[in-house]
Amino acid sequence: MSALKCLVAIVGWLIAAYPSFADDREKVIGIWKLVSQEIEIQATGQKEPVFGRSPTGYAIFTAEGRVMFVLTGEGRKPPQTVEDRADLLNSMAAYTGMYRLEGDKWITKVDVAWNPEWVGTEQTRFFKLDGDRLQVTSTWRIMPNWADKGMQRSLLVFEKTK
Template sequence: MDHADDTRNAGSCDPGGELGADAGACGGRHPIQGLWKLVSYEVEVRKDGEKLPVMGDHPTGYAYFTPEKRVFFVLTGEDRKPAKDDAQRAQLLETLVSYTGKFRLDGDKWIADLDVAWDPKWVGSEQTRTFTLDGERLRVLTPWRVMPNWADKGETRSIVTFERAKE
């Protein structure tokens, strides 16, 4: 399968090929490459359009896109506390999303082939995210799906905003 990058819609410069292969307008890197700090995370419920801060008003997290085309993604909910029993440990999983895998770019999408994830069902899956870059902001939209963390909501999609972090 050809995984050549198509970056025409992905940002303010076009590295023209494999991630970071052209040292031209992007200074040798695609604009998505690097460390991104979570600004906001909300979930839209498909059945009624309701938007919910399922991770709280101030969740924390990072996304990191390496020059070697690996993405690391970890988000945690607001006010997480150490668990004191099995029920609390299980509840902590509801406020965690974490995965890593090799990624490729296709226009305004990144596609990650996951080899590690907080939910074993995601290991071996292909996760596609639509993104837009606006200066130092990265906005991410997931496809509609049933998330294991809040399956009771039915189909949802996540709307995630990051700002470029100081590395």
């Protein structure tokens, strides 16, 4: 009997939880403009606006399950040299893939990225919806753009466009 009660409780929880997942999916679908971006360095707890105080970018979530990100640092200028062109890679991040929601996180199976190391990986992001704001926290990892800073995570805020 206790196994049956446990099964009933689990099924009840799943039924209760499913609408909130569906609701979050509906709320996240759309175009989101980047408001702020910084990294938190795990070793020190220090936060840095590595893309500057006014980064630019967008996140787009489709109803079909695709997400696309393009994020760029402030003050980017057209390159004058091959070295300038290479340096531009450190002031951007871009990727796309199919995503799925699991509670307070989404997982993207990356199929295209500015950094080939991300292609074929799953990128996990934690999120919180607050009205027209989407707060995003990455997992702790070494970001290719700032590998010299060690383990870090990104803290981003997006605002839904109208």
